[in-house]
Amino acid sequence: MPRGPRQLTITFGSPSLTHYGGAYLLHRFLSRLRLRKLLTQAARFAQRNNRYSVGEMLLALLYPMILGLERIETTQLLRQNGVFQYLTGLPSYPEASTLRRFLLRLTPRALPKVRALHDRLLHRMTTHPKPPFRLIFDVDSTVLVVYGQQEQARIGYNPIKRGRPSYHPLLCFEGQTKDFWHGELRSGDAHTASGTLDLLAACWKKIPVGVRSVIVRADKGFFDHTLVEWLESRKTGFVIVARLTQPIKRKLAHLRYVTPSRGVEVAEFRYQPTRWPHPYRFVVIRRPQPEEPTAQLTLFKLGRYHYQVLVTNLALRPLNLWRVYNDRAGVELLIRQLETFSGSCQAIFLERCRSCCRAMVARWYDSSYGIWRSHRTKMIFSHFAPNARSAWRWE
Numbered sequence: 001m002p003r004g005p006r007q008l009t010i011t012f013g014s015p016s017l018t019h020y021g022g023a024y025l026l027h028r029f030l031s032r033l034r035l036r037k038l039l040t041q042a043a044r045f046a047q048r049n050n051r052y053s054v055g056e057m058l059l060a061l062l063y064p065m066i067l068g069l070e071r072i073e074t075t076q077l078l079r080q081n082g083v084f085q086y087l088t089g090l091p092s093y094p095e096a097s098t099l100r101r102f103l104l105r106l107t108p109r110a111l112p113k114v115r116a117l118h119d120r121l122l123h124r125m126t127t128h129p130k131p132p133f134r135l136i137f138d139v140d141s142t143v144l145v146v147y148g149q150q151e152q153a154r155i156g157y158n159p160i161k162r163g164r165p166s167y168h169p170l171l172c173f174e175g176q177t178k179d180f181w182h183g184e185l186r187s188g189d190a191h192t193a194s195g196t197l198d199l200l201a202a203c204w205k206k207i208p209v210g211v212r213s214v215i216v217r218a219d220k221g222f223f224d225h226t227l228v229e230w231l232e233s234r235k236t237g238f239v240i241v242a243r244l245t246q247p248i249k250r251k252l253a254h255l256r257y258v259t260p261s262r263g264v265e266v267a268e269f270r271y272q273p274t275r276w277p278h279p280y281r282f283v284v285i286r287r288p289q290p291e292e293p294t295a296q297l298t299l300f301k302l303g304r305y306h307y308q309v310l311v312t313n314l315a316l317r318p319l320n321l322w323r324v325y326n327d328r329a330g331v332e333l334l335i336r337q338l339e340t341f342s343g344s345c346q347a348i349f350l351e352r353c354r355s356c357c358r359a360m361v362a363r364w365y366d367s368s369y370g371i372w373r374s375h376r377t378k379m380i381f382s383h384f385a386p387n388a389r390s391a392w393r394w395e
Helices: 023-033 035-042 054-067 072-079 082-088 096-126 196-205 225-233 246-252 318-349 355-384
Strands: 134-141 170-174 180-184 213-218 237-241 258-261 264-271 280-288 300-302 305-312
Touching: 023 035, 023 054, 023 082, 035 054, 035 096, 054 072, 054 096, 072 096, 134 196, 134 318, 170 196, 170 318, 180 196, 196 225, 213 318, 225 237, 237 318, 246 264, 246 280, 246 305, 258 318, 264 318, 280 318, 305 318
Parallel strands: 134 213, 213 237
Antiparallel strands: 134 170, 170 180, 237 305, 258 264, 264 280, 280 305, 300 305
């Protein structure tokens, strides 16, 4: 079995270089993980065609997602690119019909195994060189528009293409490393917070030994008493954007605000929303109206000010709490990157496939995105900023 070049000189500027020469760095990272062997062992099953191993076929599905090839026909470029095959150690590249048939044969038996392998790799990368003291889970959802008659696609909230069927995935990222932690594929008519407890329960199972505290950050779509009660039962910190009901709005104009930083005023109060078990701490951020913040941060406008309200059980000063939550803004970029993988994945593999195949592909683009993120953070970032750490003031 070819394993790729052992000694290779990397140069830049030659007009004869392949477009996919950068895949060699990814190949080195995957080789260090021994991913091909792990995939072959995890998803082993009998095949009629033994030209490609299971690991090679799964890598052949992974590479076009990472390289941004959005249609199965365009994978023909990799089939004709001998340099790419040499750099990645693939004996050759399979035809599009071979990939489709392999995926349909693989899904009924391999989905739990691929999920378990993904979780093992995530645990291995999270605990290296040592387990983190604290984990921060950023929970969010997104909309994936589909065209055609895809299974389980429904018409729901869709700001991109109103009236079109879509999926509404629920996602969780680790806020410090930005690694993808867990996700669930839902139909487009699912409510934002639907299935959140199941998602977090799956996330909790992946927490490595040695982690002492967990913090959950979420936007107003997850402002719900059942979620807050679930987090409190596990002694978990949380900071969630509050949905501005009329009782909360009436309080905003009568609070005593202080100015801890130029252009920012803060206040706080305790309030027990309907059906919530007891009063909670609400922190209010008020800023002058001329500033034009993003839609994520503009939740209510009253008079000359913009207001944002956070509910939390963290004992942080209001300004520091606001900064901790604002660090979650990076999740929008992560979701956009993940949608790039899912978009390629849908275009290539989700054309009227069976439900099990759809679930397999959803898990595989989650895994490929996690591998790509880990490749960036563990292999590249460590060379330029090995001692970088988050600089929040927890006081």
